[in-house]
Amino acid sequence: MKMNVQITSILPEQKELFLNLYNLYLYDLSEFSGEDLRKEGTYDPTNTYLYLERDELHPFLIQYEGKVIGFVLVCSPPYVPEGVDYTVQELFLVKKYRGQGLAAQAIDLVFAQFEGTFKVEQLANNAAAVSF
DSSP states (O other): OOOOEEEEEOOGGGHHHHHHHHHHHHHHHHHHHOOOOOTTSSOOOTTGGGGGTOTTEEEEEEEETTEEEEEEEEEOTTSSOTTOSEEEEEEEEOGGGTTSSHHHHHHHHHHHHOOSOEEEOOOTTOHHHHHO
């Protein structure tokens, strides 16, 4: 059964929403990255804003039943390895929506947007991401 999953490009005026979601992503990832909070209680989103400024970077919100539930970040040259057209750089769903096949549907929608060779990478010690 197909769920009501959509992806939409993240617009510059959605920067705060995107950075808030990205902070949740970095929180989840800290289990594997070992990253610590900054003094103000957030994680360091270094260069994340570039996704909203560079044409070669393609940020998407993932929505389910009209609610924002995560994001997927896609890169194209020069931000990808030789011989690859696109990479799925980051994928995040809030915990409530994990394990329901929603991320796979979002990735299918991403693949349908672009023509070419994709590479998907994840941290080797993140077992859930590797199995996905």
